[in-house]
Amino acid sequence: MNVEQQSATMPAIQVENLSKTFGKGESAVTVLKDINMQVAGGEVVGLLGPSGSGKTTLLQCLGAVIDPDVGRITFGGETLFNDGWKQQDRRALRRDHIGFIFQRPYLIPFMDATENVAFLPMLQGKSNKQAYQRAHDLLELLDVAHRADAHIEQLSGGEQQRVAIARALANNPPVILADEPTAPLDSQRALTVMKLLHEMAQKSSAAIIVVTHDENIIPLFKRLYRLRDGILHEELQQAD
Amino acid sequence: MISLAYRDIGNSFGRYLFTGIGIGLLIGVTLTIAGVFRGMVEDGRALLKVADADIWVVQQNTLGPFAEPSSLPDDFYRGLLALPGVDRARNVAYLTLEIGSDTQRVRVMLQGIDPDTFLSNIIAGRPLSRSHYELVVDQRSGFQIGDTIKIHRHEYRVVGITEGVRSPSGDPMVFLPLKDAQEIQFLKDNDALYRDRKKLRDNPQLNPPNNPQLIDAVEQSLFSNHRVNAILLTTRAGFDPDQIAADIEKWLRVTAYTKTQMEQILIGNLIATGSRQIGMFLAILTIVTAAIIALTVYSMTQTKLKEIAVLKLIGTSNFLISRMILLEALGLGLIGFLSGKLAVTYWAPLFPKHVVLLMDDTLRALVLTLIICVLASIAGIRSALKVPPSSAIGG
Numbered sequence: 001m002n003v004e005q006q007s008a009t010m011p012a013i014q015v016e017n018l019s020k021t022f023g024k025g026e027s028a029v030t031v032l033k034d035i036n037m038q039v040a041g042g043e044v045v046g047l048l049g050p051s052g053s054g055k056t057t058l059l060q061c062l063g064a065v066i067d068p069d070v071g072r073i074t075f076g077g078e079t080l081f082n083d084g085w086k087q088q089d090r091r092a093l094r095r096d097h098i099g100f101i102f103q104r105p106y107l108i109p110f111m112d113a114t115e116n117v118a119f120l121p122m123l124q125g126k127s128n129k130q131a132y133q134r135a136h137d138l139l140e141l142l143d144v145a146h147r148a149d150a151h152i153e154q155l156s157g158g159e160q161q162r163v164a165i166a167r168a169l170a171n172n173p174p175v176i177l178a179d180e181p182t183a184p185l186d187s188q189r190a191l192t193v194m195k196l197l198h199e200m201a202q203k204s205s206a207a208i209i210v211v212t213h214d215e216n217i218i219p220l221f222k223r224l225y226r227l228r229d230g231i232l233h234e235e236l237q238q239a240d
Numbered sequence: 241m242i243s244l245a246y247r248d249i250g251n252s253f254g255r256y257l258f259t260g261i262g263i264g265l266l267i268g269v270t271l272t273i274a275g276v277f278r279g280m281v282e283d284g285r286a287l288l289k290v291a292d293a294d295i296w297v298v299q300q301n302t303l304g305p306f307a308e309p310s311s312l313p314d315d316f317y318r319g320l321l322a323l324p325g326v327d328r329a330r331n332v333a334y335l336t337l338e339i340g341s342d343t344q345r346v347r348v349m350l351q352g353i354d355p356d357t358f359l360s361n362i363i364a365g366r367p368l369s370r371s372h373y374e375l376v377v378d379q380r381s382g383f384q385i386g387d388t389i390k391i392h393r394h395e396y397r398v399v400g401i402t403e404g405v406r407s408p409s410g411d412p413m414v415f416l417p418l419k420d421a422q423e424i425q426f427l428k429d430n431d432a433l434y435r436d437r438k439k440l441r442d443n444p445q446l447n448p449p450n451n452p453q454l455i456d457a458v459e460q461s462l463f464s465n466h467r468v469n470a471i472l473l474t475t476r477a478g479f480d481p482d483q484i485a486a487d488i489e490k491w492l493r494v495t496a497y498t499k500t501q502m503e504q505i506l507i508g509n510l511i512a513t514g515s516r517q518i519g520m521f522l523a524i525l526t527i528v529t530a531a532i533i534a535l536t537v538y539s540m541t542q543t544k545l546k547e548i549a550v551l552k553l554i555g556t557s558n559f560l561i562s563r564m565i566l567l568e569a570l571g572l573g574l575i576g577f578l579s580g581k582l583a584v585t586y587w588a589p590l591f592p593k594h595v596v597l598l599m600d601d602t603l604r605a606l607v608l609t610l611i612i613c614v615l616a617s618i619a620g621i622r623s624a625l626k627v628p629p630s631s632a633i634g635g
Contacts, residue, residue: 056633065553065630091629095555102632106550110251115242122241123555151251167554179633 010077011038012174012207013062018071020057031057033230035071039207039223041174044198046218047211049227055211056179058227062209063098063177064090076174095123099168099176099206101197103183105160107152113139113163114148120170138166141203142196157185161193169204176201178210187216194220244551244560245567248544256568259536260575263529267580267609270525272588274601277511277518279594283406284506287413288499290361290405291332293472294481296497297488303505304497305334305469306408312494314422314468319492325479330354331468333421336411339391346381348414349407350391352421352468359415365400371417376400378412380594392427394420408510410593418468426465433463526608533576534616537569541620545627553629565620566613573613577606 018035021028031054039045049055060066062073064085073081075097080086087093094100107116117135122128139145142162147155155163161181168176178197182190194210194217201208210221218224224235249256287306297320299310317329333352338345355368359376365385368374375396377383387398396416405413428436440458441447447455473496475481485496497505541548548561581602588595 060630060633063553063633065628065633091552091555091557094553094629100550100553100632102550106546106632108247108547108551109544110244110248111242115247119242119556120554123557128241171555177633 010041011074012041012043012076012205013209014038014072014074015062016072016074018058018061018068018073020054020061020066020068031230032061032068032232035232037225037232037234039175039209041076041205041207042201043223044194044201044208044210044221046221046224047209047227048213048218048224053227054230055227058232059177059179059209059211062175063100064093095120095171097173097175099171099173101164101168101176101178101181103180105152105157105164107160107163107167109152112149112151113144113155113159116152116163117166117170120167124171134170135166138169139163141200142166158189158192161185162196165193165196165200169200169206172204173206176206176208178208180211180213182212182214182217190214190217191220243567244564245571248564249568249571256572257575260572261579263532263536263572263576264579264581265583266525266529266532267576267605268583268587270522270529271580271584271597271601271605272591272595273518273521273525274605275584275588275595275597276591276593277515278596278598278601279410280408280511280514281507282404282596283410283594284408284511285503286361286404286406287408288503288506290359290402290413291472292358292360292474293330293502294475294499295326295473295485295488296499296502297329297471297473297492298469298495298497300494302495303509304495304502305332307505307510310469311467312469312471314418314466316492316494317471320471320473320488323484323487325475325484326473327476328474330357330472331418332470332472333418333425333468334470335421335425336407336409337391337424339389339414340383341389344382346383347411348377348381349409349411350414350416350421350424352418353415355417357415359400359402361402361405362400363403365398367400368415368417369399372420373397374399374417376402376415378402378405378414380406381412381414392424396420406594408506422465422468426463436462526612529576529609530612530616533569533572533612534619536572537565537613537616537620538623540568541565541624545624546632548624549627549629549632552627553632558625561624562621565624566617569613569617569620570610573609577609580605 015035015037018032019030020032021030023029035058047055061068068081070083072079080093111119114132114135117138118131121131121134136145136148139148142165144159144162147159152160182193185193197208222237224237226233226235296304298304299312302308302310304310314331317331320326320329334349336349338347340346355371359367368376373394373396375389375398377398379401383389383398385398385401389396407413437459441455446458475484481498485498488494488496551561584597588597
């Protein structure tokens, strides 16, 4: 099944009528208003918006880091949130369903590259052998297997970002949330990272939502979501 | 599962090790101070053991030679020997002074004893056998058999070495014949003697022209010493030392202490102030050590809050994060304890005071260190658990 077909059958992530308000009474601020979105497996979408528009809040809601007020979140057909989380252990939910990529790699400095990737499968209860094999496969896929035993400070910025992407894929998540992954990079490296994310989305069938301000990479998305004053607008564009 | 603590320690092992050693030096100082206190107690007990007396007879209403001046006539023991139950009575005299050569001066406590007194702690040489000019010294004084030591006007030869015999203040004990000790106690230099004699002879009441023998008698009385500091009694089997001591006090108008009472004076009373002071030092050092471990663990946690947020975000349980911090704190405590124990083992013999390192104290220090580490890690764990995983998102 190709990406288009998969997208047509079942979205990897579907968000319906999601709202989030901070504060109460007169000081209440509604940051997200009736958000609806869906992303297919293997698809990479951009999430844009000015500062304070609610991008990070939406990412935190989708990442089960903060609680939306109302709405429904479905990952791969499984409803995880329906006016409340179905699973009490949010940490386990994140561990099993979501991959994260941050502005900076935020790799664990006291582990080597392989351990950074293998740690997540281990948390899922995989054996050490399975976890290390998964890490090795991913590092090879991302072309950093030759740096598998290197400590984080010995890796270049680009290598660190590849290891971070491998970590995000390690638990085989249906959804990857990327928070401005190209922000600290120059335009050439930013393009390389985005190309890598597209490749990984295709290979892993994960839906990737990329929060970005980077004008250079916006043309790479076929679909964009723009947040303005808490309202999400979908845009289609001809990707490069 | 990857051990977070092991990996984190391994990543900055040098810094971790040196921090542990720094804490270890503090633990070493704490153990040393405990050892000094134990040394004081052991010295007191060793002194009583060497004295080998069931009853200590001292000047009336005094606490004995180690706590207060005590003086008794040296022929007083004859009356004590006449009491039922008293097997042996020995005069002893104590005085503290510095002896040795010009280059090596040692502060010692001299104990004047009868030459035939049995000394149980002799490890080399022989006991005193002559009435004059012989010494048996404790090995901590540094003197060797055959050394000649000048004390005031006379020279003494070292004939025996004892082990572990010290005064309650930690000075090595030196045994010498009682008569020599009595002489040293009252011995004056020649100039002082000349001045005192001249003063006496210039006094017409003590040196009348018609009675030349009077001044000789006065000088004889003033310039010789027939007093001792205590008399040590050994009781016969079947007699109650408490009863004998009570009888002595009742009939002979002196004070008599049993061995238990003297131990209480030596260890309970005499060392009490020192032990309170040492207790304060120990308490302060324990608090300082705890504060340093807590601060170290806390700052170690603070430096990796972002990583902890990421760990939480990707699904690491609080248990794993808390275990990392706790194990790092315990590791720090163990390195500290081992290096402290090693340090104190090497530096204790260099202390002028007797430092006794008991296994019980060592084990107590280990348990206390680990408890401190557990408590100290609480601050770090609390700050780690407070970190919201959301702080990893949004820069």
